[in-house]
Amino acid sequence: MSDANAVPAGYMQDAEGRLVPADKVKPQHVLEDQMVRELAALAEEESCRLAALKVNIKTSVDAFVELVANQYGITRGRGRGNLTLSSYDGTIRLQVAIADFIEFGPELQVAKSLIDECLTDWSAGGSAELKLIVNDAFRVNKAGQLDKDRILGLRRYDFPDLRWKKAMEAINDAIRVQKSKEYFRLYRRGGADEDFRQIPLDIARV
Structure with missing residues (x-):
């Protein structure tokens, strides 16, 4: 996977790994690249939040069911x-x-x-x-x-x-x-x- 941070200033890296001077890339392609990178960063942040939400839900549910089980003298976790x-x-x-x-x-x-x-x-x-x-x-x-x-x-x-x-x-x-x-x-x-x-x-x- 290419590392955008490793691309020298003034260049863009194409899909085949070649360095292309930024001023030789069409403006709409530069704009497209910027937009896609920004949206991907936002999506990755949201994905991390969803992953944290899933862990939160699972932890809370497991703790609650364990609490209910304890009311009946059962200490094991919930089954399938x-x-x-x-x-x-x-x-x-x-x-x-x-x-x-x-x-x-x-x-x-x-x-x-x-x-x-x-x-x-x-x-x-x-x-x-x-x-x-x-x-x-x-x-x-x-x-x-x-x-x-x-x-x-x-x-x-x-x-x-x-x-x-x-x-x-x-x-x-x-x-x-x-x-x-x-x-x-x-x-x-x-x-x-x-x-x-x-x-x-x-x-x-x-």
């Missing part, structure tokens, strides 16, 4: 799972959500084979719709990734066929949690008869 906290008048809501990022292990291929066996044997029973659902679940997207939600959604179907049940067990065993991420969302409303509106912390939603 979603959590909602509200202001006393019900106009402000804080939601804490845990999202797992998962991948599938080799058991998924076993599950697919068992499901294919079921669909082949059931084809005479008019299960075309189910076959479409299954094939759609195992179809990869443009990035070459499987749709995890659709695959996991197959577990909603409870068929008596032992092969199907084993396939669902294989899907469960195939789940590999790579990482978990905690999300904080704040909502506010004017009164009890109004809908909650999320306080936007995403620049695209402001």
